[in-house]
Amino acid sequence: MNPVLAELHDKARAVLDPVHYDFFAGGVGDEVVLAENEAAFLRLALLPRVLRGKKVSDAFPVLISPTAFHKLAHPDGELATARAAAGTILVSSMASTVPIADVVAAATGPVWFQLYVQPDPEVTQALVRRAERAGCTALVVTVDSPVFGRHRRDIAHGFHDLPAGLAAENMRDLHGVPGLRKIEMSAFSWEDIDRLRSMTSLPLWVKGVLHPADAVLAVAHGVAGIVVSNHGGRQLDLTPAAVEALPGVVDAVAGRVPVVLDGGVRSGGDIALALALGASAVGIGRPVLWGLAADGEAGVRRVLDVLRDEYEHVLAMCGGELTRDMVVVRGTGVSGWRG
Numbered sequence: 143m144n145p146v147l148a149e150l151h152d153k154a155r156a157v158l159d160p161v162h163y164d165f166f167a168g169g170v171g172d173e174v175v176l177a178e179n180e181a182a183f184l185r186l187a188l189l190p191r192v193l194r195g196k197k198v199s200d201a202f203p204v205l206i207s208p209t210a211f212h213k214l215a216h217p218d219g220e221l222a223t224a225r226a227a228a229g230t231i232l233v234s235s236m237a238s239t240v241p242i243a244d245v246v247a248a249a250t251g252p253v254w255f256q257l258y259v260q261p262d263p264e265v266t267q268a269l270v271r272r273a274e275r276a277g278c279t280a281l282v283v284t285v286d287s288p289v290f291g292r293h294r295r296d297i298a299h300g301f302h303d304l305p306a307g308l309a310a311e312n313m314r315d316l317h318g319v320p321g322l323r324k325i326e327m328s329a330f331s332w333e334d335i336d337r338l339r340s341m342t343s344l345p346l347w348v349k350g351v352l353h354p355a356d357a358v359l360a361v362a363h364g365v366a367g368i369v370v371s372n373h374g375g376r377q378l379d380l381t382p383a384a385v386e387a388l389p390g391v392v393d394a395v396a397g398r399v400p401v402v403l404d405g406g407v408r409s410g411g412d413i414a415l416a417l418a419l420g421a422s423a424v425g426i427g428r429p430v431l432w433g434l435a436a437d438g439e440a441g442v443r444r445v446l447d448v449l450r451d452e453y454e455h456v457l458a459m460c461g462g463e464l465t466r467d468m469v470v471v472r473g474t475g476v477s478g479w480r481g
């Protein structure tokens with residue numbers, strides 16, 4: 143791993159309450175998928191193209207994936223993340239410890255709002271209105287969480303609630319009910335996606351698609367984009383690594399909407415591999431939390447700077463091109479990742 147990212151992770155682990163470190167670091171079940179998300183990238187190689195002249199990368203194809211409770215990592219919480227997010231898209235978690243309006247006000251770039259559809263449709267609608275009023279430019283509906291993941295580390299610590307003084311601020315005083323509502327998971331349907339689309343003119347993304355047939359349905363239901371994700375190994379400990387599910391979704395979507403990949407992205411090389419396999423961009427989860435815990439806004443900036451620098455270097459080495467035929471599965475010599 144890049145030594146700067148390793149150092150930030152080490153520092154985060156050292157400064158965080160072990161209960162909170164485990165909340166951020168942990169996964170569901172035996173944490174097989176948690177490990178696989180990173181391991182799968184290490185099983186992939188790239189055949190660079192040569193003699194392509196000098197190509198400069200114009201964009202940094204990175205989003206900050208939505209993660210809950212940033213004030214557990216640093217007192218500035220999501221304000222620090224938002225300030226550091228310049229040059230990326232910040233997908234702000236509905237479970238933020240700073241209200242979405244304040245997150246958007248602190249950001250210099252686009253902020254998208256991540257939503258868990260709530261059992262009470264009025265609460266869901268109120269959250270959408272909060273995101274719109276705050277100035278969010280897209281909605282990202284998480285669809286991989288019909289129920290909470292069972293995180294053994296949290297269970298072992300008895301970690302179920304935020305400490306006193308911290309709250310999921312977007313849930314405050316919702317729909318006439320004073321005080322805080324608990325975030326609930328719900329098993330909703332494509333009709334709810336249609337309802338959300340008719341409720342708002344914001345572009346609607348779905349996050350947590352792995353099956354190609356669901357990607358086809360998502361396009362049919364008019365989504366603006368798809369995030370291929372297994373929630374960083376926190377929901378179902380039976381899925382493949384996120385990057386292994388990517389080519390199937392990319393093929394099913396056939397260019398009709400952008401596909402973003404999150405889970406296990408830890409280097410510029412990982413970003414390049416995901417793009418070669420057809421992703422438009424990648425999302426970064428835990429590394430941002432480690433930067434935040436280690437050094438607030440500056441720490442998050444360092445994480446993004448390292449990834450940007452590595453990505454640009456890899457791209458320069460590859461003649462500015464990243465296509466699927468360049469990807470080889472290590473130990474097999476097979477290129478093209480199933481054609």
Ligand SMILES: Cc1cc2nc3c(=O)[nH]c(=O)nc-3n(C[C@H](O)[C@H](O)[C@H](O)COP(=O)(O)O)c2cc1C
Pocket residue numbers: 165166167179207208209210235236237256284349371372373374375376404405406407425426427428429
């Ligand atoms: C501590 C933590 C909290 C998370 N909270 C949310 C959340 O509120 N909403 C959501 O859609 N995904 C959430 N996720 C999943 C991330 O958006 C993302 O899918 C995952 O972390 C990506 O994997 P990575 O951490 O390996 O980069 C969370 C992940 C972590 C680690």
Ligand SMILES: O=C(O)C(=O)c1ccccc1
Pocket residue numbers: 210237325373376
């Ligand atoms: O921990 C998570 O992965 C997550 O998505 C979440 C959702 C709501 C509240 C806290 C965490």
